[in-house]
Amino acid sequence: MTNIVEAFTDPQLLGQSFGEDTREAWRAVLSGAFALPMDDDRLALFKRLSGDREPPQRQARELWAIAGRRSDKTHTAAGIAVYLATIGAELDGTLARLTAGERGVVQLLAVDRQQAKVALGYVRGLFADSPVMSSLVEKENTEGVLLRNGVSIEVATNSHRAVRGRTLLAAILDECAFFKDEATATPDVEVYRALVPSLATTGGMLIGISSPYARRGLLYSKWRKHYGKPGDVLVVQGGTLDFNPTLDPRVIAEAEQDDPEAAKAEWHGQFRADVEGFVTREVVEAATRPTPLELPYNKRVTYTAFVDPAGGGADEFTAAIGHREGERVVVDVLRARKGTPAEIVAEYADLLKSYRITRAISDRYAGSWPADEFSRHGITVEQAAKPKSDLYRDMLASMNSARVELPPDDRLMTQLISLERRTARGGRDSIDHAPGGHDDRANAVAGLVAANSRAPGERMRALCTW
Template identity: 40%
Template sequence: MNIIEAIRDEKVFRPFLEDVEGGLGSWRNWMVALRASMGLPITAESSKQLIRQCTGRDPDLLPENGFSTSLFLTGRRSGKSRVAAVTAAYQAVLSGREKRLSKGEQGLVVVCSVSKRQGSIIKGYTRSIFKTPLLAQEVVEETREGFTLRNGVRIEILAGDFRTVRGFTLLAAIVDEAAFFGTDEESKVKSDTELIRAIKPALATTGGPLLLTTSPYARKGFCWETHKKHWGNDKGTTLVWNAASRVMNPTLPQSVIDEAMQDDLAAAKSEFGAEFREDVGIWLPRAVIEGLVVAGRRELAPVLRSDMRYFAFADLSGGRSDDSALAIAHREDRKVVVDYLGRWRPPSNPYDVIRQMSKVLKEYGIRVITGDNYAAEFCARAFEACGIGYLKCPKPKSQLYLELLPRMCSGEVELLDDDHLVNQLAGLERRTRSGGKDSIDHPHGGHDDLANVIAGVADLAGAKVLTLGGFDLLQDTPDASFDWSFA
């Protein structure tokens, strides 16, 4: 039984996919896409026309045995996560690929999702699939990660992390929202490229398929490079299927798309039109950032002497959802050396966080700290109660990032060995706004608290110093009205 027959069979996948009237009409284009991916016969002229539209290829030149790797770049609400769940179930139960395993060897079908939330959606779909009478008897055990089947195969949903599978063989791998790996704080995978590099060797002995489903995003990484290389290429070894949301899901109301287009045209063209964003690019390559990390250095102890001056920058939060962060650094010639990096995870009490920060600041001999504009009056009063002065930074976060960029490119920063910091810095995105002005920020749903304090403290420590009447004054003092009695 091939996957199309299984989708149409009322005892297998049809109950999961059919609409309220019992039909499968809205899934027609997905079935054409799966036929192209798996090398199943395609005879209808309308199906061939769809393939030309979505792949840029001649349907008569598609390989008879299908593709080992398929990338489906489709818009939001197109049904791609449900297709991912159906594909995982088919490969685990009906493909017969487990027969290629050696005696005593256990096969896995893995579904990798970018976050725990997305992983729970996939698992919920998979659980629903296995409620049909024919498939329910195949489930031996359900665990937090997935399902063990009667044929010995396990389906595992891996959220935010592709864990080590040494000792196991993959029968198939499905990657959901592949373009967004590395953009989510929860994800331990640095990028879609790293993830695919980890998966492919585990598929080698079974010849299992690799299926990626995602909405397009920034023009970087595996998804973008694969699209450039294989879309419209009749000799391409990877199937790239690129289609807008309503092409794959005609039941999606056009009004939803129109409203999104009015709110944010660039985002909507990516999310519903399945176009890679032209206005989003990387801020700085990960390799450059990692090259500034001093391996094994977690913190530098304070050195209290007259010629040592420390600078501090804080990013405070209300303690309910975002982190609070503190960075301390000093300057050696032209280089900014980060000495301390603190992170307070929510939930937390802002007063307790500020008391703990103040204790650290005093250990480094710091009596004045600079921070962002979050609840500036509250922060000033809370730090003042701890004997620390608080200055509001006059520069927006995006400007701090833009000014940090040349300093990092020239190697004038030494970073502590902190994976969260590296991930946040590498995840920053440059967006070109109307008028050509760039802005830098974290991706939607991401965090940049640690990156923000590094940018802030580098700006302070790297500022030019003027000597006036025996006192060192930083150029561009943040607040001329500040009560310097704390200093």
């Protein structure tokens, strides 16, 4: 029976796409992961990529491949999915274990919808290019490919909900270091936890292929625990030129001049040392009240407000209302909405007035539009004197001193925990959301907390109330 490396080189199977000699690094990785024989040169390459460990004696239970950009990661992930759903499923006896009418699934999870479309395009192309593989296709749809052997390849975005209720023969996580989900700060871990039980019943393989990012998360934990160490979890790591020697080295050299730390991760396959978490889950949870989500107006309290107008797209237009209780800052209300900005301003203006607020402050990057629009409803809005990073720093000091009470808003918690501290080449830190993430709710709360943490006589003039 044909093994995966043979399938990747056979023109009748997957060799039309994967037959080039420049893919030797991927052949070495797959030979190690599937416990295939290797000649001396391939074994030496495998050891260099795997931290000088010996190849597994049996097919690896998990494979984690860390590679630089332009390493053909998504294409390779699609090729592995096609193999495992066809030849691999027959070779390891998986098909015989499926009950009558049961459909096995090889699941390929991507970062977002656009990347899922790219991955699905690769899967379809691999079947179309193979005279043998194409005859196995029963039907194609927007989510994947159904095969005549009772197996489906499903391509979806990363979600722990999407992986439940299926008989998984294998799972492949494409660019898992960049998984994101507004509902959780650890989407990669949540997906992994959901996959493991589904794969345990079939003995299916779990594969993660990704460029590295910060020194945290699922990919980093797998690397730290298993790289260079024996066992049935195989971790390999290499730069772009290891996996794609055809790339012009000048592209990498220019990237290194522009941003050495970013180039270290993007092109050399190394985890970034300049990106760290900003606040821990424990600190955020300790600051969060159990209930209620919103505190009602109290006439004995003086309230302040901070608004973060949406920047368009997936951003939320956010408003936060709070007050001081001694040394503590209480966030009474947090609202976040998408929609027509003018309508949201009218709604938030009524909300502010219900808490006797006629003056608020906004994100300094919002421009003059929010102030002009709020003024039509009798609310004066001025921009924050500090940039967002400084607001976050001020808030962190209060949170670490247990002087903040947050509402039990799940997205707020996710955004706060997902914030990143980045160190620029000049040594200056900045705090912001991760690539592809959002921090609208966190920003509104940070502005509110930072302003209210000041002594009463030092508060920003724009935060005065009736």
